[in-house]
Amino acid sequence: MGKRTNTARWTGKMWRIDVQQDGKRKSFYSSRPGRTGQREANAKADAWLDDGIAARAPKVADAGKLWLHEVEVTTCTTNYRPTESRWRNWILPAIGTLRVNKLTDQDLQEVINNAYTAGRSRKVLKLLAADMRAFCKYCRKAKLSAYIPEDLKIPAGARYKGKTILQPADLVKLFNVDTTTYRGQTVQDEYINAYRFQVLTGLRPGELLGLDWADIHGNTVNVCRSINIIGEETCGKNENAVRSFQLSTLARHVLEEQREATGGVGSVFHILNEQQYYRRWKAYCTANGLTQCSLYELRHTFVSVVKTLPAGEVKDLVGHSEDMDTFGVYSHALTGDAEDTAQAVNGVFLQVLKNA
Known part of the structure; x- marks a missing residue:
């Protein structure tokens, strides 16, 4: 299966993206202006690539166990522990039951929005976004999905946690x-x-x-x-x-x-x-x-x-x-x-x- 590692680019007249799967190369287009057209071209490419993915891709909860294991064996304990905690407390409850090949930017955005509503700091929200991007990258490497998060945003009102210093x-x-x-x-x-x-x-x-x-x-x-x-x-x-x-x-x-x-x-x-x-x-x-x-x-x-x-x-x-x-x-x-x-x-x- 091919996997999309790029995004559609504006040619001056339309959006175009070139992808490859099993030695076969295809191009997809959209004439719509702005980011709407870019997303449309990317969606066409993803749909074609998805044909090479198992019809019943695993749920996020199951794929997440494999990803967390990789994080544990490839990074230090002090990185794994907070990553696992954020996954368990914020990401898993929100998208754990979804199939990895059905995820959308809005699904991931809601994780960030929920944490923001709960009063989490800007730093935590950025870490959650990074966790989900890393998880999606793992799924692409494992040929579980071709999805690439492209439009995750940190709410403008999010602030870094205040610090106390010696006066x-x-x-x-x-x-x-x-x-x-x-x-x-x-x-x-x-x-x-x-x-x-x-x-x-x-x-x-x-x-x-x-x-x-x-x-x-x-x-x-x-x-x-x-x-x-x-x-x-x-x-x-x-x-x-x-x-x-x-x-x-x-x-x-x-x-x-x-x-x-x-x-x-x-x-x-x-x-x-x-x-x-x-x-x-x-x-x-x-x-x-x-x-x-x-x-x-x-x-x-x-x-x-x-x-x-x-x-x-x-x-x-x-x-x-x-x-x-x-x-x-x-x-x-x-x-x-x-x-x-x-x-x-x-x-x-x-x-x-x-x-x-």
């Missing part, structure tokens, strides 16, 4: 108070330098856990591994996660204190796992009256503080691609060279702490 008064406390409460007693917080270093560098929580002293050479930090939420060592969230950056003066001072406390061998911060780290961070916030925020929001705090710096410099520091909207996603309201960037970061933090 200047919180930062003053963070950099001046070393103690926390443990079993009713005021004690030294063993992770105080981890909190400070994460705020000063914008490291992801997993990158902080995976940082070894061997990764630090003078003023240069090489980020080359991450420990995920279930304790697995990975190469990081994406290809941009592996990176190097220069330490600001404040960050270097924090590391010097950590080296004196731990001896500078093996793991930098000796954190057992992310869950324990988060519990200790929450306890520190409660004990010292800091705004409660997540570990990942310490990264948001960093980007918010340095948002006056050039976007290109900040992308390199936090491991974002060129097309990532770093400030749009990570920056929130506050009440040339690698060394230049490091000192610029240092100056911004000193100014915030001084003004607070």
Whole structure:
């Protein structure tokens, strides 16, 4: 069976699409202007290709099990788990009983619309759209369907989930108070330098856990591994996660204190796992009256503080691609060279702490 991997194109007079199946090539046309004509030509091609698909293609629920198994064996656990959850909670209830070769853009759009109506964030809606496109691609590869989603839209009113960041008064406390409460007693917080270093560098929580002293050479930090939420060592969230950056003066001072406390061998911060780290961070916030925020929001705090710096410099520091909207996603309201960037970061933090 052939499968359509392209879409109709306007020739100047009409829409045309060329497809091939079992060595036979055919062209389909539509003279209707606009996207209506494009969809019509594509539908004709799909109908012809569908002739090579089994008369009773599997239901979405059955094909979905096979697709999820492929996701599980070809990606990491931390990607599979949320994908499976979105499938089970949003996609399966809406289209699970439909045949894969009968799906339409409207069927998939309703999944997104239902999640939007339920108040899910723009990020979740985009992930749902990506999941369904990936599922349809799997069905085409498995010769279960020739359907290609072409017109899925994220509702204009969808917004990214609001984030909480540390405010200047919180930062003053963070950099001046070393103690926390443990079993009713005021004690030294063993992770105080981890909190400070994460705020000063914008490291992801997993990158902080995976940082070894061997990764630090003078003023240069090489980020080359991450420990995920279930304790697995990975190469990081994406290809941009592996990176190097220069330490600001404040960050270097924090590391010097950590080296004196731990001896500078093996793991930098000796954190057992992310869950324990988060519990200790929450306890520190409660004990010292800091705004409660997540570990990942310490990264948001960093980007918010340095948002006056050039976007290109900040992308390199936090491991974002060129097309990532770093400030749009990570920056929130506050009440040339690698060394230049490091000192610029240092100056911004000193100014915030001084003004607070």
